Structures are given as structure tokens and as C-alpha cells.
Amino acid sequence: MIFNEKMESLDREELEKLQLDRLKNTLNRIKLSSSLKMKYKNVEADDIKKLSDLQKLPFTYKEDLRKAYPFNHIAAKKEDWYRMHMSSGTTGTPIINVMTKNDINQWAEIMARCYSAAGVTKNDIIQITPSFGLFNGGFGFHYGAEKLGAFILPIGAGRSRLQLKFIKELKTTVLCGIASYPLRLMEVAKEIGFDFRKTDLKIAILGAETWSDELRDRIENEMNVKTYDIIGMTETGGVGMGIDCEAKNGIHIWEDHYIAEIINPDTGDVVDDGVDGELVITTLTREGLPLIRYRTRDITKIISRDKCECGRTHLRVDRLKGRTDDMYKVKGVNFYPSQIESILMKHESISPYYSIILEKINGKGSITIVIEKRDGFGSEMLEKLDNELYDFLGFHCKLQVVPEGAIERGAGKAVRVIDRRSV
Ligand SMILES: [Zn+2]
Numbered sequence: 001m002i003f004n005e006k007m008e009s010l011d012r013e014e015l016e017k018l019q020l021d022r023l024k025n026t027l028n029r030i031k032l033s034s035s036l037k038m039k040y041k042n043v044e045a046d047d048i049k050k051l052s053d054l055q056k057l058p059f060t061y062k063e064d065l066r067k068a069y070p071f072n073h074i075a076a077k078k079e080d081w082y083r084m085h086m087s088s089g090t091t092g093t094p095i096i097n098v099m100t101k102n103d104i105n106q107w108a109e110i111m112a113r114c115y116s117a118a119g120v121t122k123n124d125i126i127q128i129t130p131s132f133g134l135f136n137g138g139f140g141f142h143y144g145a146e147k148l149g150a151f152i153l154p155i156g157a158g159r160s161r162l163q164l165k166f167i168k169e170l171k172t173t174v175l176c177g178i179a180s181y182p183l184r185l186m187e188v189a190k191e192i193g194f195d196f197r198k199t200d201l202k203i204a205i206l207g208a209e210t211w212s213d214e215l216r217d218r219i220e221n222e223m224n225v226k227t228y229d230i231i232g233m234t235e236t237g238g239v240g241m242g243i244d245c246e247a248k249n250g251i252h253i254w255e256d257h258y259i260a261e262i263i264n265p266d267t268g269d270v271v272d273d274g275v276d277g278e279l280v281i282t283t284l285t286r287e288g289l290p291l292i293r294y295r296t297r298d299i300t301k302i303i304s305r306d307k308c309e310c311g312r313t314h315l316r317v318d319r320l321k322g323r324t325d326d327m328y329k330v331k332g333v334n335f336y337p338s339q340i341e342s343i344l345m346k347h348e349s350i351s352p353y354y355s356i357i358l359e360k361i362n363g364k365g366s367i368t369i370v371i372e373k374r375d376g377f378g379s380e381m382l383e384k385l386d387n388e389l390y391d392f393l394g395f396h397c398k399l400q401v402v403p404e405g406a407i408e409r410g411a412g413k414a415v416r417v418i419d420r421r422s423v
Helices: 012-030 051-056 062-067 101-117 137-148 160-169 181-192 213-223 337-344 379-393
Strands: 081-086 096-100 125-128 151-153 174-178 203-207 226-233 238-244 251-253 258-263 277-283 294-300 302-304 328-330 333-335 350-361 364-373 398-403 417-419
Touching (some): 012 051, 012 277, 081 101, 101 137, 101 226, 101 238, 125 137, 125 160, 137 151, 137 238, 160 181, 174 181, 181 213, 203 213, 213 226, 213 337, 333 337, 333 379, 337 364, 337 379, 364 379, 379 398
Parallel strands (some): 125 151, 125 174, 174 203, 203 226, 350 417, 364 398
Antiparallel strands (some): 081 096, 226 238, 258 277, 277 294, 328 333
16 A cells, blocks of 8 residues: 555544644634635634634635635735636636645645555556646646656546547556546447457546446446545645545545534534534645635535544545535425435436436426436336335436437536426
């Protein structure tokens, strides 16, 4: 096992001491941000005596960062600005993260750790499929791979046939991408008779979307790879905040760089380990955009703070279940789209492309699930699926079965839910 033994296996006491020191730095740093300093104007670094004092500090919300657009939240001096990345901004004003040279180095460090946790070494050939640009994915994978010293194929997004050609002819061993991209590759592979089993590909590092365990199994089987679930977002400094290791028992968050708390999203109180809640992140080493108690909206829980089988001591959270803003309520039942995905993806005769359409019919909520059938899908299957969905939701969904390929395949993150209730 190759990992940074010194930092990744610190015992909890040492780790928490380091976190306390670095938390004070972050608080001092935040005083340099013209918008964020207002929130923390009544707190001084010396007020923080122990880690649990963090719980007394106010949260930072996406809205705080949006309102500061373009640069009022940035805490680095302009002469230290090095590069920016930006959140996708699908819901209005984007959030910009300006990185300093130290931020880029921090990013490379945590990404190299992520590769290492996934068993990637400098002897690997890494094909990077997220885009290089404002989205942080491409660059994050790139910096980490550079630091590791591996051979990089920086192909970027799309061009699925070329991606497959490279995998085969350039002997790619590691594929990095957003979680739904392998579905497109698997589909094109089928069309052209491409066999992943005849390639050297062995590892896929995927993230940026919620993907169920069942979808994960399907990608592993069809592409003949081991997958690793990587997390991180533009606001926290990009992809690489954590990853699951070979023990596959939760996602390690790099605690020397981040403090993770799980809170009840309604009350704001920290919940016990093992209880689902919203992931809240405090950055410890970021310069351009230091964050205190950032509400990520991701739903997860702490699995363990004990040393993992892999030797790492950094805490583990569960794979992300969904986001607080993509929990839906229909007929009084709350659910995440990923829970429906889990039910659909158990069945080989259903393609991994699906849509969940929410509507209001005669004032009542209804769900239509559009699925693409594959060979072997029959009326028995339809009935079985209807029962399974009924067991989960407590009411019947409408099931619309279409031929494989009928649902539009977009570039970028997959759109799974179409909410027509307010139309
Ligand atoms: Zn581990």
C-alpha cells in the first residue's frame, strides 16, 4: 500500500490537534475576505479553545458565496491569484473559487492521495475524461496525476469513440470521469463491438454525481474495472476532498485539510455518528476561498472515525445519498432519486438511462418513470418492477417503457428528474 504514511495515518489525537491549529489559521484568513469576514466579525482565533467550539460558529451558505460574486468572498491578495474555477451555475449566479499557487499545490496533494487510495501508481496510464475549463474536474485529476508522476492522457469530455480507441490502443489503465460518463462509453462500446475485457483498463475513479451502489456494480461488471467514488466541489477546492479506498467501507475525507461535520439540516445541530444528515465542511488549508461550516447540501453520515483496514485514520463518510435540494416529496413520501435508481439498476434488462417525471394531476402528485428496455424485458419484469417501486414508495408509479436509446443522452451531468409540478 502506497500512501503518505505520516499524514494519512496520524492518530486521532494528533489529527485533532492539527485541525485545531489550522482552524485558527482559517479563521484569521477569513478576515481577509470582504464579504465572509462580516459573518465572523465577533469571533477571534483565540476564542477557539477546542474543536467543538466550531459548533458555535455560523454556517456559510451557497447563497453567501453567490451574493459575493464575482470576488468579494475571496481572501487572497490579488497578486497571489493564480487560476479560477466555477460552479456549474445551473441555478443562477455562479460561485467562483480563486486559487492561489498554494491552493493548486494543496489540490495536487489531495488528488495524488486519492489516486493512491485507489491503488493507482506512477506506472499507470490515466485517461482524464471530465472537461478542462471552468469545471474543476479535468484540472483536479490532472494535477494529482502529475504529482503522482503517472502518464496522463488529458482528452477531456466527450468524443466517446476516441476515448475507447485510446483505452485500447494507448493501453489506458485508469479512467477518471463524472459518474454517469461510463454509461455512455458502455453504450458506444456495445454499438461498435468494443470489449473492455480485452483492454488493460482496471480502475475507474468517478464522482460529481450521486450514483447508487447498483449502478456502481453495473459499471464494474460491464467495464471490468474496480470503481472508486471521489468527492469534492468547486467551493471546497475541487474534486479530491475524499475517496473510498480498497476496503470499500466509506469515503475517507482528508482531515488534515478539512473538518467534516454532519448536521440536521432543519435544526443545524450536529447529529451522532451513524445518523444521516447534511455534510458541512470547514477548510483548513485553503487560501483563496477559506470556508467555515460550509453547507454542502449533500446527505451522508459518518461511518467511522476508527482506523480503516487500509491503514488510514481519516474518518469515513457514507457514499452520498443525494442532496437536501433533491429530496422530493410526492403523496407525502420523501425520497431521493438515487433510491429509485437502486431499484431500477438491479435489473439487467433495464438500461442505465431513465427519467423520473414528477407531475401534478388533478391536484395530486404523480410519478412517471421512463425506462429503456433491453433484451429480456417482458410483462413479468414490468409487474415485478411495479411491485418493488410500490414496496418502496407505498403507491404506484406510472411506468413508461421505451426502446433502448430513446432517452436523450446529454454531455455533462445526467438529468434524471424532470419536475413539472410547478408548470
Ligand atoms: Zn480505508
